[in-house]
Amino acid sequence: MKTKKELLIDILFDPTASITEKDDAATDLEDFPENEVIKALASVGKVKTEDDTVLNSCGESLGSIWVRLNSFDPVIYSSLTNTARLGAKYIIESRKSEWMRLYDL
Numbered sequence: 001m002k003t004k005k006e007l008l009i010d011i012l013f014d015p016t017a018s019i020t021e022k023d024d025a026a027t028d029l030e031d032f033p034e035n036e037v038i039k040a041l042a043s044v045g046k047v048k049t050e051d052d053t054v055l056n057s058c059g060e061s062l063g064s065i066w067v068r069l070n071s072f073d074p075v076i077y078s079s080l081t082n083t084a085r086l087g088a089k090y091i092i093e094s095r096k097s098e099w100m101r102l103y104d105l
Helices: 005-015 019-031 035-045 052-069 074-079 082-095 097-100
Strands: none
Touching: 005 019, 005 035, 019 035, 019 052, 035 052, 035 074, 052 082, 074 082, 082 097
16 A cells, blocks of 8 residues: 555656646645655656646745755756746745855745
């Protein structure tokens, strides 16, 4: 039986899932600050053809995980679409504003 994290990742990558389902999955993955989740969110956050709502949620979840782990990843950040970067930046600016200057965001 798959874990909740695995099911959420499956939904995020499921081409038949609705935008709402993918958006909810991206948002819920914030609760799993692990490399596997970061990779999944980053992977979807790079897809220029993905819906902006999903991209924004991927970025926000990445930002939340980075803040929670106190570990920003500028390589992943720079690889994201503009929409996903804006989502991450919003979280970072509100929760870890010193990173804005430190990483020139």
